């Protein structure tokens with residue numbers, strides 16, 4: 001499988017190179033040159049398979065040319081062997097039509113583990129084939145950071161520099177990152193928002209000299225391998241609910257548009273997805289873009305769903321490219337316009353393409369609280385605030401009632417226990433293996449959110465190419 005950039009001028013690459021590169025050299029994001037298709041019979045054949053076997057079948061076309069099926073299976077076994085639930089991503093029923101897909105049974109209690117545990121394995125495998133060292137630079141609003149650090153801590157050929165917005169992640173999220181003791185892990189709290197951190201990461205990639213010197217790679221969902229791994233659970237859930245003989249809808253709490261874009265990929269591959277609900281909090285750029293065609297960056301407002309406090313959604317570019325007719329040069333111009341003015345209008349083709357599958361909703365604090373209470377009262381489920389945003393939006397979906405609606409439960413409630421306690425009166429406990437999190441010593445740097453400050457910090461500590 002070859003991958004092309006959304007901005008049309010970077011070279012097409014195979015899976016191994018795309019995984020190690022992260023961002024394309026023209027500033028775009030890599031996408032497969034075509035979507036692999038699954039026939040109804042091939043989807044039916046996934047019924048009853050374990051998570052690992054499903055993962056191997058769904059991802060095999062994407063890694064073709066870089067990994068054999070056996071190698072892929074080994075890596076999936078290593079990645080998903082660390083999950084605390086046998087089903088890896090179990091489905092829980094709330095009522096006659098609503099389900100939660102629990103994606104938080106990995107080591108750091110958020111859906112990011114599903115992709116990042118595999119990405120850690122992929123990095124290790126690909127680096128073992130070459131005499132090279134990677135410098136990962138990443139931005140996190142809380143969950144990607146801990147999951148990425150867990151996946152690469154202690155790996156010899158990798159250093160990781162993780163930027164988070166100072167004071168804007170939960171205590172549990174911050175401590176999950178800053179208490180990891182490994183010589184290759186560097187945490188940086190920057191002044192500013194997640195968007196500022198993400199812009200700094202992209203600027204480091206776009207500085208060709210810096211990027212080459214330190215062999216930068218990405219763990220954010222700009223890295224295609226992240227999204228590929230997330231496609232699997234859409235198949236796994238839909239098949240358990242009757243696909244391909246029954247349509248299934250998904251509601252996805254959304255920030256950087258990676259998780260829900262993985263659902264779009266599943267639909268492109270032939271999974272019968274009735275609707276994809278893009279659920280945002282009050283940081284609603286995606287809702288405005290999908291409902292009105294207005295993609296303009298607002299001020300980021302801090303909410304009880306900090307991981308979704310995002311106003312520039314990296315992966316939206318992948319949708320604009322695919323739904324808008326795959327014209328890389330036109331998209332490069334459009335994105336340059338956005339980068340200059342922080343605003344753009346979607347084209348008619350992009351709006352029409354997106355509206356075939358996506359619906360969106362903006363959920364405020366009251367809506368989130370009501371959904372948390374409803375899950376608790378209706379089904380005894382204590383859910384986290386991000387998942388509650390997804391559930392509130394799911395309950396507003398106007399669909400044939402025979403279609404099951406699956407909300408992606410993206411984090412364990414204990415990561416956001418203050419907000420959960422406020423809404424439900426129940427304080428969720430951290431799993432016992434994390435019981436001493438608040439006794440562990442933290443270590444992180446605090447830096448101004450400037451390119452010079454961050455690159456100087458990285459350059460002093462990272463391993464340059466030999």
Ligand SMILES: Cc1ncc(COP(=O)(O)O)c(C=O)c1O
Pocket residue numbers: 110111142143144221253254255256257258259260307308386387410411
């Ligand atoms: C708990 C949680 N829910 C939802 C999201 C949004 O996911 P995405 O950025 O893939 O849209 C995030 C962050 O990415 C998250 O950490």
Ligand SMILES: N[C@@H](CCOP(=O)(O)O)C(=O)O
Pocket residue numbers: 139140141142143144145219220221222255256258307308314
């Ligand atoms: N919500 C994320 C933000 C980064 O998103 P990513 O999926 O692109 O890594 C986080 O928790 O860090």
